[in-house]
Each structure stands twice: as structure tokens, then as C-alpha cells.
Amino acid sequence: MTSADTLIEALLSEAHETAENIIQDAERTVQNTLEEQRNKGREFARERVISIEKKAQNDSMIIKLRDKT
Incomplete structure (x- = not known):
């Protein structure tokens, strides 16, 4: 492997790690x-x-009050 290949491999590895x-x-x-x-x-x-x-509670109270009157 040449130094260029090593550099490319290192850059690809770093790019992969960054992507991950x-x-x-x-x-x-x-x-x-x-x-x-x-x-x-x-x-x-x-x-x-x-x-x-x-x-529902208010409606129930109103109904109870109506029933009382």
C-alpha cells in the first residue's frame, strides 16, 4: 500500500465514523x-x-336543580 492508499483508507474510515x-x-x-x-x-x-x-358534573348539577324545582 502506498501512503496515498493509507491516507484514503484513513479518510474513508473517518468519514464512515462521522456518518455513523x-x-x-x-x-x-x-x-x-x-x-x-x-x-x-x-x-x-x-x-x-x-x-x-x-x-358532565355541571350538567348533572343543573339536571338535579331542575328536578328539585
Whole structure:
């Protein structure tokens, strides 16, 4: 092997390692984004359920008050 071949091999190896790091970073970013979106979705769903429960309780109270009059 010539010194040029050795240099090319070293550069290719470094490029491969850099590409692997970029891929791993991208995968982590995607996972973090998905988890963040899941958490936001869960929080939104929880807030909606609480809102619906409160409305149902209010409607129930109104019905009870109407029945008393």
C-alpha cells in the first residue's frame, strides 16, 4: 500500500465514523421528538378528559336543580 492508499483508507474510515455519529444523533433526535409529542398528546388527552368530567358534573348539577324545582 502506498501512503496515498493509507491516507484514503484513513479518510474513508473517518468519514464512515462521522456518518455513523450523524445517524445516531438523528435517531436520538427522532426518538426524543416522538417522546415529546407522545407526552404532549397524553397531556392534551388528560386535560380534555378533565374538562369533559367537569362539564358532565355541571350538567348533572343543573339536571338535579331542575328536578328539585
